[in-house]
Amino acid sequence: MAKIERAQKLFLKSLKEKFAGDIAGTKTGYYNFDNLNQSARKKEFIAAGKKIEAKRGVSMYDPYRCHLGGLPMGQRQLMTYEISGTGTFVEGDDLHFVNNPAMQQMWDDIRRTVIVGMDLAHNTLQKRLGKEITPETISEYLHIVNHAMPGAAVVQEHMVETHPSVVDDCYVKVFTGDSELADSIEKQFVLDINKLFPAKQAEALQAEVGKALWQAIHIPTIVSRTCDGGTTSRWSAMQIGMSFITAYRMCAGEAAVADLSYAAKHAGVIQMANHLPARRARGPNEPGGIIFGDFSDMIQANRKYPNDPCRASLEQVAAGAMLFDQIWLGSYMSGGVGFTQYATAAYTDNILDEFTYYGMDYIKDKYKVDWQNPNTKDKIKPTQDIVNDIGTEVTLNGMEQYEQFPTMLEDHFGGSQRASVLAAAAGLTASIATGNSNAGLNSWYLSMLLHKDGWSRLGFFGYDLQDQCGSTNSLSFRSDEGCIGEFRGPNYPNYAMNVGHQGEYAAIAGSAHWGRGDAFALSPLIKITFADPSLPFDFSEPRKMFAKGALREFEAAGERTLLMPAK
């Protein structure tokens, strides 16, 4: 390894905006910031808490009494954060998923989605019942299913139905690799691969999907929120069955209906997440069951930025940190509220961005990887020596940046924040350079060991346990010890415990493919489904969406204000 020069430091603007004075200085003033009054958001919380207390007669938000027995936060500067790559500065509180509707919607849009094949059902209808299937009948079915899926009746008399305005985010579209078939179905129902993806990616996706016809189904946000992810395939299958009955004039009780149900509920359904073992007690379509390769395909930044695998990976880190750290581990699993502070380090203030783009410069300079022209030809052979070289240089550079800019060390004031960021930069760089996700993981674990020995500190007990034993499992493929990166997931042994890893691991799996210029990482079906511009959350720009949420400009689905007294 050898340090290379990189004049552009992406974090400088953020640090200058956040911290007054010399951002490279080692000393500053404290205890004079007027504690919580320095933060507009905290002041808003205090005012809101008082109002609520007066209304309900039970005390609530009261930091001047409850925080450290009367000493509120804000003895140092309560920093704002720039959401990386957006130029938008927000308060940390605005990045808690409870305060950010865009974050909620990202998860809602995943949880309420299933992909269901139509070919099994069409076979049943054609071969068993002798029905004719044509583009016209498919379009008619799609009309009916888009009426029924949100919760409207199609067969029976005198049925209750859902109000369209509270389920307006629910719909069904279809996609196929067969351009002729796609062109013959009503446009409003078709995810047009040619229009949504760059030509090379579209070609690869169409070849993978072939002549099969798939439904991308999004049940109402309000339903999956009230029930759970396991509801999605059930709700969807019920409406699919009723729609087939209507569209093809079937008998509601005939035995063939069971075939359609079986196809929609089991044989032809792709869940977004596997169900988890009993000790974690979650059904399908809950975050712990999303394998990293599939998550890589939910995030669409490689479609939008095909010539910047680094940007594509950083967007995925942000989305993964939010979903796996803030929502999955932070709330589902631990029940805490503090995980946001750890997780946001990976997608704020352009720090991980700078470290990773340094890695891009390094692999271009030393290994001649033309990372801005992603391809399979110039990938480096993932030998141990090369992974060690890349992982070491990227980690040392990051550590030196923290040292040279004490305000950056102050920004990432917890060791686990720094560990995630340093190791992510090392892992993403090795992954993009080699096109091999396990090489990326291996680089991550080397980074952790270097960090621990260089600074004699790492994360915290639970955080770095997996990192201190991670080298050993990074290239193991024995059951219960290792796996290809794309098939690992949040419930993978050792990964199921703590914050600041899973979003980054997921991005390391994805980045191996974005570095190769692949159209998808693991599932072409999921990649196409989440390219849909009708989804409330834009999966090609997670960070921009989070910024919109923080600025209170994002309109989430599943609103029920229509059904309540106006305020």
Place this chain on the structure above:
Amino acid sequence: MAYTPQYGPGTSVVSENRRKQMNPKLAFEKMRDVNDSDIVLLLGHRAPGSAYPTAHPPLAEQGEPDCPIRKIVAPTGGAAAGDRVRYIQLVDSMQNAPCHPYQRTYVECYRYRGIDPGTLSGRQIVECRERDLEKISEDLINTNLFDPARTSLRGATVHGHSLRLAEDGMMFDMLQRCVLDGGTVKYVKNQIGEPLDKKVDVGKMMDDAWLKANTTIFHSLVGTPFRDDAEYIEYVQRIHSLRTKYGFMPVE
């Protein structure tokens, strides 16, 4: 052949300092003299002079089972007396504090018995029987493992290890448990943040030159760059490579 501990690799002053601190054959350098009573005040577990609260009767009185391990391992003083298990937790500034979390844990594991250290990024806790703890705490506070400004006792609300120093050279502590007062650092609160009836003077802060020469952290701005210790980096890479290869194909 008997194993001879090497206490870690490296050719830099940081590596050498780490080895010196870990090696139990080398005595710590005595730097200050905070007395027993003041250490008890700082810890905040019992009042100075009061009896040690116990978790169980003295081992000699409670009828130990016939156990071969108990015959091999002599209990520490605190264990023999039945003391409670209590803690000291120290926060180490990344700006050249003399000791750092993992280093502190290694030091304690090489030098003390009957301890339970926990290692985080800014702080390190060690738990043990109370009278044993007070003895260990004397070492941790009165020797070259400690700097009054950049090492600090903090039971909770530990935030500060990676922040810039305050203008007076002190590490940030939102509870301001200790303050620079008349040229020396004085604790006005115990480690958990309860106000003390009397200030406990832990002496003058060490100067930058001493800290740079005695620290155990690599730091490219205020100390020794990690990159400059090639032997150390090669060692970490070697450990990582061996672990990786064994995980892939677990054969000798």
